Amino acid sequence: MDQATPPANTGSTIRVSVWRSSGAGGVASGEGRFEVFEVPRQPSQTVLDVVTHIQRHLDPTLTYRFACRVGVCGSCAMVVNGEARWTCRTHVDKVSADGTLEIAPLRNLPVIRDLATDMSVFFDKWARAKGQFSGSRSRTDDFAVVSPQSEERQQVDLGIECIGCGVCYSSCDVVEWKPDYLGPAAMNRAWTLINDTRDEARRERLAAVAGDAGCHACHTHMTCTERCPKHLPLTAAIAGLKRMTTRALLKGEL
Amino acid sequence: MNARTQAWLWFLQRASAAMLGFFVLVHLATMIYAVRSGLSAGEILARTRGNIPWMLFYAVFVASVAVHVPIGLRNILAETFAWRGRSLEVAMLGVGVFFLLFGLRAVWAVYAPGAGLP
Numbered sequence A: 001m002d003q004a005t006p007p008a009n010t011g012s013t014i015r016v017s018v019w020r021s022s023g024a025g026g027v028a029s030g031e032g033r034f035e036v037f038e039v040p041r042q043p044s045q046t047v048l049d050v051v052t053h054i055q056r057h058l059d060p061t062l063t064y065r066f067a068c069r070v071g072v073c074g075s076c077a078m079v080v081n082g083e084a085r086w087t088c089r090t091h092v093d094k095v096s097a098d099g100t101l102e103i104a105p106l107r108n109l110p111v112i113r114d115l116a117t118d119m120s121v122f123f124d125k126w127a128r129a130k131g132q133f134s135g136s137r138s139r140t141d142d143f144a145v146v147s148p149q150s151e152e153r154q155q156v157d158l159g160i161e162c163i164g165c166g167v168c169y170s171s172c173d174v175v176e177w178k179p180d181y182l183g184p185a186a187m188n189r190a191w192t193l194i195n196d197t198r199d200e201a202r203r204e205r206l207a208a209v210a211g212d213a214g215c216h217a218c219h220t221h222m223t224c225t226e227r228c229p230k231h232l233p234l235t236a237a238i239a240g241l242k243r244m245t246t247r248a249l250l251k252g253e254l
Numbered sequence B: 001m002n003a004r005t006q007a008w009l010w011f012l013q014r015a016s017a018a019m020l021g022f023f024v025l026v027h028l029a030t031m032i033y034a035v036r037s038g039l040s041a042g043e044i045l046a047r048t049r050g051n052i053p054w055m056l057f058y059a060v061f062v063a064s065v066a067v068h069v070p071i072g073l074r075n076i077l078a079e080t081f082a083w084r085g086r087s088l089e090v091a092m093l094g095v096g097v098f099f100l101l102f103g104l105r106a107v108w109a110v111y112a113p114g115a116g117l118p
Helices: A047-058 A120-128 A151-159 A167-171 A173-177 A184-194 A202-209 A223-227 A234-250 B003-036 B041-048 B052-081 B086-111
Strands: A013-021 A032-040 A077-080 A083-086 A100-104 A111-113
Touching (some): A013 A047, A032 A047, A047 A100, A077 A167, A083 A167, A120 A184, A151 A184, A167 A223, A173 B052, A202 A234, A234 B003, B041 B052, B041 B086, B052 B086
Parallel strands (some): A013 A100
Antiparallel strands (some): A013 A032, A077 A100
């Protein structure tokens, strides 16, 4: 059943347009088409339930990714009615007042097939932003003491809950305009490490997130902050990196 | 261009924006005052000719524009038309020099004591 001959919507079903890929380019590239399915409406139904129904009952060739189904793993993010969301935590009621849904793969990432994207670029950028903790203590040293009330630790707390779902990356216009741009999640990770008083690679990390591919390219659109399912202040983290890199620049440390 | 230079460009654009905010406000207030007071071009020139504070004000104004515009334009061109690399840097340097030279020429025209009416 294709988009040209959609089935009639009876009211007890949802009419779902699902991206079926023919290449890696995603919706913007036109490498694929939306295929329409009619899915039975259920109480407390999530968008992931809808996709699963299609794959199990209507078309077993539909490809998508999920794991935990409860908003912990960050695997099932897709673009639902134009906005990137966790499909497992998105109730159909909240996004489909008119009984229709459009489900597409995340933007700004290559499509493996249909709704599953290749997240390699996304996580490679975490590595480029020096997203790995770099400590100097060994197992024979005593524990580092970090006060939960310290300003640095409180900054870490604000951003540490990121689970790497890619919703912010998919929602970011700058990523679309500048493919090298690190994106909000990678820089949020760098921000949490820069505020980690145990970390030893602050200077290298500031250098890694500076410039046109880093924090200085952010236009403060705040779409990442708006769309983050965990409500992390990603734009504020990037603004913090701008302040810190500027201080380092003026001191000749960048 | 390395990330350090790019960070400098970002800083210079923010700093020049802050300066332009001040310059534009003073410029607009002065223009409105001059027009509402009914000053002619000749009367305005009589006040600006040989006036070093006004000359310095507009010279720094022009310099701020020459810094601010090419950096912003560089971002717009890179993001909208994917124009990047050496050719973009050279073109934007040209834009900056253009604004600086023609801006300073205009400043000189209203400052130079011996210049006639435009």
